[in-house]
Amino acid sequence: MKFTDGYWLTLPGVQVLRPRGVADVRVEEDSLTVWSSTAPLNSRGDTLNRPLVTVTFTSPADDVVGVCIEHHQGGLDRGPRFDIARTSPDLKITHDCAADVAHVRSGALLATVRTEGAWGVEFSADGRVLTSSTARSIGIVTDAAGEAYVHEQLSLGVGEHVYGLGERFGPFVKNGQSVDIWNADGGTASEQAYKNVPFYLSDAGYGVFVDDPGRVSFEVGTEVVSRTQFSVAGQRLSYYVIYGPTPKEILRKYTALTGRPARLPAWSYGLWLSTSFTTSYDEETVTSFVDGMAERDLPLSVFHFDCFWMREFHWSDFVWDPATFPDPVGMLSRLKAKGLRICVWINPYIAQRSRLFAEGKERGYLVTRADGSVWQTDMWQAGMALVDFTNPDAAAWFTGYLRELLGQGVDAFKTDFGERIPTDVVWHDGSDPHRMHNYYTHLYNKAVFELLEAERGAGEAVLFARSATAGGQQFPVHWGGDCESTFASMAEELRGGLSLASSGFAYWSHDIGGFEGRPDPAVFKRWVAFGLLSSHSRLHGSDSYRVPWAFDDEAVDVTRTFTQLKHRLMPYLAELGEQAHEHGVPVMRPMLLEFPLDRGAATVDTQFMLGDSLLVAPVFTAQGDVDVYVPAGTWTSLLTGEQVTGPRWVHEEHGFSSLPLYVRPGTVLAFGAREDRPDTDWADGLTLRLFDLPDGFSGTTRVPSSSGGAPAYFEVTRAGDQVRVVASGTTAPWSVRVEPTGTTPAVEAHAAAGVDHVLVNLGS
Structure with a gap:
């Protein structure tokens, strides 16, 4: 949110209080508290009618300094709150009265607070200033409507780039963008995002995590071009500065705070095939797809049933449509006999015709309005309500029905939706409805993932989730949502994946061929190569099937080539999964994660590193033209053996069964013997x-x-x-x-x- 009109003026009706001088300092073993007046204090009389800004510095872990900026402290903290893993950092807090500074040192990260004169805080490490809060950075704001906000502005250096803030489909580098952290079902072609994360990564050696699950507004060089501003409604703003120095180290430390991804089953890395969304299908259709894949020697690992496995107007009631699937248990048994795993679509919305609606209403398991009535809408499903996951009994009730599906033979769930969460409601645990808007998806996916772990065991649970916020990386996999079937959308999906990887998420997938519309065969074939070199791979669409032979014979060959290649890469991919689980480093990586000192890699958003050793550049044209940035060294094509030396941009042309797939010099690549399945x-x-x-x-x-x-x-x-x-x-x-x-x-x-x-x- 913007508050100023240029550098000197505020917007009409906006009033801003800023810390002007330090009135007092308190040093404790684990915290530093600084009280700053909002005007100079020249006499005792100046302390009257004078607001104070309270700024507290703490540390939850080495190389992390937390900052809490407060105006009035008497408000209620109704939650929800992010779960922050706290350790025992190497922390030292001092106040040097002679030098008029206080120091908070956590590991290698030092926060230096000026205690005389104008407000100022510098965050430094290894003798270098990373970022700073200046005399005009902190603002206690009241707008024209009387609403309160708090903002902070951290300085940006010359040539510094900012990344992250969740899965965002616009420019990968966030400089010059205004971003609101507010989950929305907006597709991939707008500024809205399904997965909003109040964390950004800087290539200057640090990251910033704003510890607020509600709406956080970021102005990355747009309120003040030399600063990143972030603001929240209310009287309190908390954030953490995380020192790297490398991007990988920043993500390792950030995910140590907010949670590391779980291990995933080997079978999940294989190819997933869906019924698609609104297409017509029954068991005969499904069987024809599965057998058609086998007949064409197309390895298939997972079959996914999308929404209409349930009856229309009944979502979600978790009852198979008897008209199309009269024998679901037998059908699933027959599919599993073919070596498949089964995934089914669910969401947390309960239609009025669902068998769960009356039961949930009676038991108090559905979200209500202030008057006690069930919150309902006709958007998506007629009369639908919302499961209240803040109620443990409601979560157990919901997952109890999913447990029945697991007993029928289901292996995984596509946890769709979770973004359109109302704010005019009352939650069972009393949570603030604005803070619950983004956090709801966390409770939803957590409940389903923990059920799978309990029933299938650790390492066997996997979701296909659309929405998330900070900490959601613990419950993989996430996919990129609803995109068009075009090359432009294929590129925007990649930007979303790179952005999500920069936000602490290790696994990511997307709808191969695009979701909306029927892709041109060229789009489908190029997308297949991209999709099967992503961490997880799914063929899925809206109103048309995505079986490869629906496009042309070459599409079948391309799908076979890249599915078999992915299977042979499984020893390498599985090790990347271990690194993700142990250290929080993503499987698909922006170039800057592997080459943080290469300025040529800093802004590249049309390619990625698959782990530390493989460079993948998807082709976004039918004719096969592609520009690929090759970092320093001699790189070898995994597909052809041809070599190219960087650093430089290289222009290439590729057929549909090829793309730039280069192996980094100095690589030992573990290459498997089996190409028919991933779990060998x-x-x-x-x-x-x-x-x-x-x-x-x-x-x-x-x-x-x-x-x-x-x-x-x-x-x-x-x-x-x-x-x-x-x-x-x-x-x-x-x-x-x-x-x-x-x-x-x-x-x-x-x-x-x-x-x-x-x-x-x-x-x-």
Whole structure:
């Protein structure tokens, strides 16, 4: 929200109080509190009728400093609140009266507060100022309607870029944008977003998390071009500054505060196929899709039933439509006998015709208005109500019906919607309805995910969720929502995924081919390559099917090629999943995460890194023209073996079965033997593909177990012309392939079952 009219004036009716001088300082073991008057205090009389701004500094973890700015402190904290994981940081707080400064040091991050003269706070690390709060940064605001707000403005350096703020489909770099953190069902073609996260990542070595689940307004260089402003309604604003120094480290520390993603089952990485939304289908249709995939040698892992598995006007009642699915248990058994997992669509809205409506109303499980009546609307489903997940009994009631579906053979849920949450309601636990608007999705997805973990076990739970806020990364996977079936929408989806990855979310998917409309065959085929090189891959549309043969024969071949490739990449992808779970680093990564010092990578939003080693540049044209930014070094195409040296932009042309897919120099790529499914023994028949390893290289490659057992490890070293690989944790046969470099041919060595090491002489 903007409050000023240029630099000197405020908007009509707006009044702003700012800290002008420090009146008092209190140092405690775990906090620093500073009281600042809003005008100079030259005499005792100046303390009368004079508001104070209270600013408190704390630290929940090393390299993180929390700041709480308050005007009046007598308000009610009705919740909800983000769950912040607090540890015991290396914290030191001092007040240097002689130097007129106070210091809060947490790990390597230092906040220096000026205690005399104009207000000022500097956040620094390793002798470098990261960002600062200046004399005009803090504002206690009253607008023309008498509403109260608090804002902070943190400085932006020359050439600094800001990323994140959730899944946003506009420009990847947020400088120059005004962003409201407010979940909405707006598709992918607007400034609205399904997944709003009040966290931004700066390439200057820090991140900022605003600890408020309600509407947070960000002005990234738009209120003051040299600052990022964030504001909230009310009398209190809390935020955390998180020191990196690298983007990966910032995300690691941010997700340590807000939650790391769960481990995902191996089968979830395979190809998902949907009925699509409003298409006509029954068991015969579903079976024809599944058998059609098998007949064309198209590996399929998950079949998804979208909305109309239930009867119209009954969503959600979790009853199979008897007209189209008279034997759901038998049908699911028949599908699972074909090696498939099953996903079904749900949402938290209860139509008036649903069997759950009267029951939920009677038990008090539905959200109500102030007069006690059930909140209802005709948008989406006639007379629908909303499950009140702040009531533990309501959450148990809702998930109890889902448990019945699990008993029928369902494996996963597509947790759709959760964005259009009203604010004129009363919640069971007394939560503030404005703060619950964004937070509702967190409770919804948490309830469903925890049910799956309880019933299927840790590591077997997976969602296909659309909405989220901070902390939602704990309940993967999330997909990009409703997009058009065009190249432009394909690009906006990628920008959304990059933005979400910059906001702490490790996994992400999208509707291959687009959702709205029927894609041109060229769009579909290009999107297939992009989709199957994403962390998760789903064929889904609105009013048309997405089976590949509905487009042309080449679409079938392209789908087969990239599905098989993804399966062979599973040892590598599974390790990326482990890194996400352990450290919060996303599987799909913006270029800046891997190349934070490369200014050429800072603004690239048409490609991404799949983990640390694979560069993927989707093709956004029918004819195959694509520009790809290649960082420093000699990169090798995984598909053709051709090499290109960076840093530079390269223009290429690709057929539908190809795209720029480059392997980073110095990579040991774990490449699987099986291409028919994702959930196999990844170490059995594994090939370690070595790309341009420098002399003196030493590293260890971990290959997780698809069954949750102990991983296998491969220690790789190079000394001169000799490469040595030592295996542990597996007795299966494996191989080493040193990929060609320049005029040097490929060299291979094979280890039989039980052999724990090989030596490879380069050039022989």
